[in-house]
Amino acid sequence: MRLLFIGDVVGRAGRAVLVEQLPDLRRAWSLDCVIVNGENAAGGFGITESICADFLDAGADCVTLGNHAFDQREALVFIARQPRLIRPLNYPSGAPGGGANLIETAAGARVLVVNLMGRVFMDALDDPFAAAERELSACPLGLGCDAAVIDFHAEASSEKQAFAHFVDGRVSLVVGTHTHVPTADHQILPHGSGYMTDAGMTGDYDSVIGMEKDEPIRRFTTKLPSARFEPAGGAATLCGVAVEIGRNGLATRIAPVRVGGKLAQARPEFWESVTQTVVA
Ligand SMILES: [Fe+2]
Numbered sequence: 001m002r003l004l005f006i007g008d009v010v011g012r013a014g015r016a017v018l019v020e021q022l023p024d025l026r027r028a029w030s031l032d033c034v035i036v037n038g039e040n041a042a043g044g045f046g047i048t049e050s051i052c053a054d055f056l057d058a059g060a061d062c063v064t065l066g067n068h069a070f071d072q073r074e075a076l077v078f079i080a081r082q083p084r085l086i087r088p089l090n091y092p093s094g095a096p097g098g099g100a101n102l103i104e105t106a107a108g109a110r111v112l113v114v115n116l117m118g119r120v121f122m123d124a125l126d127d128p129f130a131a132a133e134r135e136l137s138a139c140p141l142g143l144g145c146d147a148a149v150i151d152f153h154a155e156a157s158s159e160k161q162a163f164a165h166f167v168d169g170r171v172s173l174v175v176g177t178h179t180h181v182p183t184a185d186h187q188i189l190p191h192g193s194g195y196m197t198d199a200g201m202t203g204d205y206d207s208v209i210g211m212e213k214d215e216p217i218r219r220f221t222t223k224l225p226s227a228r229f230e231p232a233g234g235a236a237t238l239c240g241v242a243v244e245i246g247r248n249g250l251a252t253r254i255a256p257v258r259v260g261g262k263l264a265q266a267r268p269e270f271w272e273s274v275t276q277t278v279v280a
Pocket residue numbers: 008039040066177178179180
């Protein structure tokens with residue numbers, strides 16, 4: 001199974017590269033499943049129903065969220081009627097929507113997608129380790145699902161790594177989101193789970209984590225808010241991670257993905273077609 005996870009889509013620039021590139025990537029790489037983090041899709045803060053629909057139309061199978069899940073108030077309502085949009089599982093009970101979703105690929109494979117939020121330098125939520133334990137016990141890899149992906153939305157790389165080792169061998173992929181910067185530590189862990197500390201954002205990297213630079217600099221230097229944060233509008237890089245998943249649900253290959261914009265480009269060479277013109 002070929003799975004692509006795409007990190008936090010930020011604002012109009014992020015949405016543009018996603019909607020422009022995803023249909024082609026899905027076709028070119030024969031993707032079975034695509035998961036997109038959309039917590040910053042609407043002006044950097046949250047997601048609207050029409051943006052979520054655009055992502056699903058472009059080829060996403062599931063959209064995950066994070067600490068900005070409900071910045072757009074309409075999400076409090078429409079998440080209940082859109083099962084392909086999930087928010088962190090460890091929100092307090094009673095929060096709208098769900099934190100896990102079992103989706104079925106066109107070929108009939110069942111993919112469990114779980115969204116969790118870390119607690120280090122983040123809002124105090126329920127224990128994400130215990131929440132994962134409950135979810136994975138209820139839907140074990142190989143029994144309840146054919147693949148399992150966890151979007152672990154967190155600030156601290158230590159918490160992300162500890163969590164990944166905690167579920168290693170029980171999921172296909174643990175991928176971090178939230179820092180908006182891609183890490184270079186994509187790997188297959190000892191017990192077979194694919195891992196990357198952060199997928200990076202899908203947005204304009206000539207920015208401060210996706211936002212126009214002036215206001216963040218002003219706030220760091222003066223400690224006074226003087227304007228709204230606005231998403232940077234330059235060409236965006238689609239960032240994420242590509243994973244090949246074997247019949248046992250564990251990762252067999254993993255590679256970073258960076259398409260468009262100003263970051264160095266990266267594509268999974270194991271999926272790129274090898275048709276070459278031989279010049280005699
Ligand atoms: Fe984010």
